[in-house]
Amino acid sequence: MVCPNCQGNISDKRIRCDRCGQDLVLYKKIYKASNMYYNNGLTRAKVRDLSGAIVALKKSLELNKSNTNARNLLGLIYFEMGETVAALSEWVISRYFKPDDNDADRYIDDIQENPTRLDGLNQAIKRYNNALEFAKQGSDDLATIQLKRVIQLNPRFIRAYHLLALLYMKNGENERARKCLLRAGRIDVSNTTTLRYLKELDPQSSQSARDGDASVGSVKDPTSTIMPVSSYREDKPNVMAFVNLVIGVLIGLAVATFLILPSIKKNETAKNNQNYEDYSAGKAAIEVKEAAIAQLQDEKASLEETVIRLKAELEGIEIPDNNPELYDPLFEASSLYMDELAKAERDREYKQIAEILRLLDTSLYESELSLQLIDKLKQEVYPVVSAQYYDTGHDLYSDSKYEEALEDLFLSYNYDTNNVNAIYFIGRTYHRLEDYDNARVYYEMVINDFPDSKRYKNAKNYLNRIQD
Numbered sequence: 001m002v003c004p005n006c007q008g009n010i011s012d013k014r015i016r017c018d019r020c021g022q023d024l025v026l027y028k029k030i031y032k033a034s035n036m037y038y039n040n041g042l043t044r045a046k047v048r049d050l051s052g053a054i055v056a057l058k059k060s061l062e063l064n065k066s067n068t069n070a071r072n073l074l075g076l077i078y079f080e081m082g083e084t085v086a087a088l089s090e091w092v093i094s095r096y097f098k099p100d101d102n103d104a105d106r107y108i109d110d111i112q113e114n115p116t117r118l119d120g121l122n123q124a125i126k127r128y129n130n131a132l133e134f135a136k137q138g139s140d141d142l143a144t145i146q147l148k149r150v151i152q153l154n155p156r157f158i159r160a161y162h163l164l165a166l167l168y169m170k171n172g173e174n175e176r177a178r179k180c181l182l183r184a185g186r187i188d189v190s191n192t193t194t195l196r197y198l199k200e201l202d203p204q205s206s207q208s209a210r211d212g213d214a215s216v217g218s219v220k221d222p223t224s225t226i227m228p229v230s231s232y233r234e235d236k237p238n239v240m241a242f243v244n245l246v247i248g249v250l251i252g253l254a255v256a257t258f259l260i261l262p263s264i265k266k267n268e269t270a271k272n273n274q275n276y277e278d279y280s281a282g283k284a285a286i287e288v289k290e291a292a293i294a295q296l297q298d299e300k301a302s303l304e305e306t307v308i309r310l311k312a313e314l315e316g317i318e319i320p321d322n323n324p325e326l327y328d329p330l331f332e333a334s335s336l337y338m339d340e341l342a343k344a345e346r347d348r349e350y351k352q353i354a355e356i357l358r359l360l361d362t363s364l365y366e367s368e369l370s371l372q373l374i375d376k377l378k379q380e381v382y383p384v385v386s387a388q389y390y391d392t393g394h395d396l397y398s399d400s401k402y403e404e405a406l407e408d409l410f411l412s413y414n415y416d417t418n419n420v421n422a423i424y425f426i427g428r429t430y431h432r433l434e435d436y437d438n439a440r441v442y443y444e445m446v447i448n449d450f451p452d453s454k455r456y457k458n459a460k461n462y463l464n465r466i467q468d
Contacts, residue, residue, distance in 0.1 A: 034064035042073060050077050050188040066097045072104050079107075081188060082157030084121045124153040128160055129359065134410075140167050141438075142410050145403055158184050162193055174201050306341065329356050330370060337377060353377070354385040354415060386416035394425060402429050420446060424455040427462070436466045 037060035044053035054077055060070040075090035088111070091104035098104075111118055131146035147164040150157055161184035168177035178201050184194045333356040340348040357378055365371055393408030406429050412422040427442030443466075446459035 030063050034060045034067050038067060038070040045077055049190045050081055051190045053077055068094045068098045068102060080156060082154050120153045124150045124157060143167060145407060156187055158187055165197055177201060329360055333357055333377060350381045350385050354381050382415045386412045386419050390419060390422045397425055397429055402432050405429050420450040420453045420455055424459055431462060440466055
């Protein structure tokens with residue numbers, strides 16, 4: 001046992017620290033209670049009562065946050081339920097409290113040593129977030145496709161089963177919903193969300209509710225008086241002191257890149273033209289070089305102005321003390337955008353930036369400067385990303401991979417609702433899948449909203465074939 005006051009090693013039989021004189025009676029009671037909750041959580045985990053085990057383990061950590069056995073087991077349970085990020089967080093914290101001879105090292109290494117598996121888990125989380133957004137927007141078909149992929153990548157992701165079951169229930173496919181919930185129940189037998197959804201699907205319960213059975217209504221639910229256990233949440237360190245430092249470093253790197261890039265391009269241009277020997281060719285090469293230098297200088301000036309403007313906008317954003325992490329995604333998107341500006345135009349990749357911007361809830365931002373910054377980033381990024389997703393979606397359509405093509409084409413349309421090519425090929429993809437109702441919707445969008453486009457005639461012809 002370790003003394004909580006002086007951190008000295010003491011015997012378990014001592015009631016007072018020999019080194020500092022600290023009374024250990026209360027500490028030993030708390031220590032034993034933490035171990036008792038850990039044993040209770042371990043017992044529940046062995047019978048797959050994962051939800052109950054989480055409650056017990058959180059209580060154990062609330063009493064003794066350095067109980068690495070409880071924290072490691074909590075991480076294993078999270079991982080078993082598909083919560084990879086939560087599991088890794090617990091193991092990292094456990095390793096902090098016990099750097100040597102800690103099972104958390106082995107758990108983390110097992111995941112990191114398999115890059116394919118780790119990438120699959122990351123993709124599952126991203127696709128689940130996309131599916132959640134699509135479900136909120138009413139795109140049930142696209143959300144269902146995403147969730148099926150999530151379950152393929154991570155078959156134990158309980159939240160994915162719950163959301164997929166809700167979509168099935170919404171569309172009246174109760175048997176499919178029941179199968180999803182039963183699979184989730186085999187992972188965690190006491191998950192309250194799973195049990196509540198299954199109860200909604202129980203025809204006897206539903207019939208009793210409709211008939212208003214007085215005998216059932218008069219019996220009080222035995223669980224109605226049970227108060228929910230408050231979730232344990234450790235204090236997070238204040239990282240806002242480092243935000244300005246990180247932003248300054250990123251902006252400094254971007255400015256340095258802008259200053260070095262013209263010199264590199266200038267040297268490359270000189271090397272490409274050094275083999276010209278005749279006077280007329282040499283003169284023409286010099287003129288081309290001077291024009292290129294002038295263009296690069298203009299680009300440099302423009303980029304420097306962009307950096308200065310972004311820096312001023314970032315510095316002008318007032319971060320509220322009650323939710324400092326709200327602005328982290330915006331800072332990340334801005335930093336990534338400045339990094340991409342330093343690259344050649346053909347090498348710029350904006351998809352990650354677009355995804356961060358799409359997931360931002362602009363209603364939470366009170367600063368006018370932050371909203372203007374978000375709009376400017378969207379205007380620069382969204383059209384480019386829409387064109388990229390259209391290209392990949394069109395390639396998948398050409399390879400007859402229609403469900404995968406729909407995914408990219410819908411992303412292209414969501415990022416640019418005026419992308420008539422994406423709208424047209426969404427209709428063509430539904431047409432190929434023989435989903436004529438949805439195909440008709442998108443053909444009519446092309447005909448009604450884009451009568452001057454080159455897709456108008458083809459959309460009208462295919463619409464006539466469906467109606468005939």
